[in-house]
Amino acid sequence: MEFLSGQTQKETLELQELLDASRIGTVVKVNGMVHIIRDMGELSFVVLRKRGGLLQCIFEENAVNRNDCVLHEEEAVEVTGVLEQDARAPHGIELRVQEVRVLATPYDAPPLPIGKWKLGTSLEAKLNYRSTSLRNIRERAKFRIQEGIVRGFRDFLYSQQFTEIHTPKIGSKGAEGGSNVFRLEYFHRPAVLAQSPQFYKQMMVGVYDRVFETAPVFRAEKHNTKRHLNEYTSLDFEMGYIDSFEDIMQMETGFLQYAMQLLAREYAEELQILDITLPKTDQIPMVRFDRAKELVAEKYHRAIRNPYDLEPEEETLIGQYFKEEYDADFVFVTHYPSKKRPFYAMDDPADPRFTLSFDLLFHGLEITTGGQRIHDYRQLLAKLAARGMTEEGMEQYLDTFKYGLPPHGGLGIGLERLTMKLCGEENVRETTLFPRDLSRLDP
């Protein structure tokens, strides 16, 4: 009988291993995709794309056993050669090739110039050839940054004794209400796709106190803007035993600080590729919704049209105001009007027209919505009744409160928006691997 031990010895080396100075001058074997070929006649520079980064290889006429093969871009190859130092090459090393073996051959040249530093094609073209455009070094770097954010979110929350949960995306009722739910038939019964894990994470507060989830959510909104997606990754947490909703904002501030440190430490190469300056997270200002409206109205000479609504331009100006006045990249806007928040939001006892809730703006874009929730059963029923909402389909959610739940609150962060602002992009589709919008269902 054969057994597997979990150990695999590979002859091929990864980029990090090649950067070990003791390898210089030795014969090494590496694999990768042919990213760029620069044919100089008797000499060719072939840059390999590896997961760790680019590696320059030098092919000298007659010096290479090519097995009669001609290299093409996007060919998967394994090359053997002598590792040398060269300050001009990526990472300061290059490989003088002795032998090459082709692992897989493309059948056509890529439709986009992926070897270029900047792709220089339209967003539309990038999305239409997604599995090609993402091979560009700058394009792929954005989604490594995205990984760092999610990783930071989870690792920070683990350290704060949160438990990770997985809640269903098909259900009988949407948590946020309204018409923006996708509907489907579930074995001859009407069902909807989850707009958020809201109900479930509140239910789980009674189990673990602190829970989080990183998962897709679905919004059937007919918005066609640069900041809306119909499916996105939501970073959600919910925490019990809060003293006020400030506890939630502090927790988010802690996450942002942790994530930026993680990025600086483990994603330095991607930050450099994308020329990202990490935003300031040590002190995040907090301003009331109504006060924020006044501040931008005064400074930028705008009339306040609707005191209970925030226009996108006002959001942008709030971001501008806090950058100019406090050099702040983020700002918490608190006490949103009750009418603009879902039924489960806790109204401010001091003025029930407003809620104990907040948005976090990053350079003027809302990337988080959160707040304290109602935890008292009768108060929740009264709020539902006051809004003329039915309890139908919410029985088990409401049972959670009937049988006791501590004071709690939480938030949801839009991963793609946070990545977009961090990468300095203008369209959220730029930081979504395979975006879903009004017109895009493929790839």
Add this chain to the structure above:
Amino acid sequence: MEFLSGQTQKETLELQELLDASRIGTVVKVNGMVHIIRDMGELSFVVLRKRGGLLQCIFEENAVNRNDCVLHEEEAVEVTGVLEQDARAPHGIELRVQEVRVLATPYDAPPLPIGKWKLGTSLEAKLNYRSTSLRNIRERAKFRIQEGIVRGFRDFLYSQQFTEIHTPKIGSKGAEGGSNVFRLEYFHRPAVLAQSPQFYKQMMVGVYDRVFETAPVFRAEKHNTKRHLNEYTSLDFEMGYIDSFEDIMQMETGFLQYAMQLLAREYAEELQILDITLPKTDQIPMVRFDRAKELVAEKYHRAIRNPYDLEPEEETLIGQYFKEEYDADFVFVTHYPSKKRPFYAMDDPADPRFTLSFDLLFHGLEITTGGQRIHDYRQLLAKLAARGMTEEGMEQYLDTFKYGLPPHGGLGIGLERLTMKLCGEENVRETTLFPRDLSRLDP
């Protein structure tokens, strides 16, 4: 202007802090849910449920400032008292209460005896009162184990230079084909829910070499068994530059070893609560599909009815065989028949009736399907044609191969099934927070 610094100082202590021996004899403040009340007349034992575990509190008549309140089970409270050692209490400590403050009051007694060691109710009742039943210590421990598995999966793969991806769950076409897809309308266009991230993770191999995703998948299968769910969490990875599909099995073996070590190290309390003995992962046997059928046919005197299919009882017997013969908890079954695998599976060049693929059985239950994929464009087109399948809706997937992709393969692990077997449960719904099956769409 007010600023948030990410720092919150709380007076209340968590269980881990209470276990610090220097706290014994001091006055401490804690919060938690009233899990059990044992009223002994002049003395009451009140066990608090905290996220870290249970804490026993002693209420002596007249010694406690109760603010005239009577405690109820599932009340959220904050208590202050002297911390004492008591070997009979959970974790060897208890709190002699001086003061109690009620944070939130339930409106009814819980419908299930959640304070009991074992709930002792039917699965149906547990699921009908899910946010209550999960408050039971043993019930909630199962989903901490589940967290440990997912965490182990991600952390191990990060260490192996995999990149995490987030792929869309709404698309125009199912990756696995067949009729078991949920259909929905996407802005007046037909769409389906993802059966797996298969196409996307293969597309991403050309970008990062190694990718993984932990996300929900949807199967509209009309199975009503103890091991099927219509929505589950799939742990998927895909890796390039493999020498053979053994590389994938080695990677999975490495993950299992890592995850079991993580559970032993960080989830010891939950393992103890559930009386779990971790399975052996140091050496995992590997057997061909046809050979496995022969082995169980010989040993258990069964006729082989269909040489190209594996019946559930055969899976169970393969598990039994390898436990009896090799004391193995896991076994890789390799070379599944081509007819039983999707079009993208690579056929065995030595015998194209079989594929370079595998399942991993855990105590006789399939928890993983994986294998090498076709990476050559024309070979893939030929396989599609041979199966009479259309390329429609797969253009961008196929483009990935046209423009070059290295040899690769991967797998998908059913998280709930792996948790189920680890916890020794008989029904996968026992290890699913909010299961979705033929009849269950709520909660």
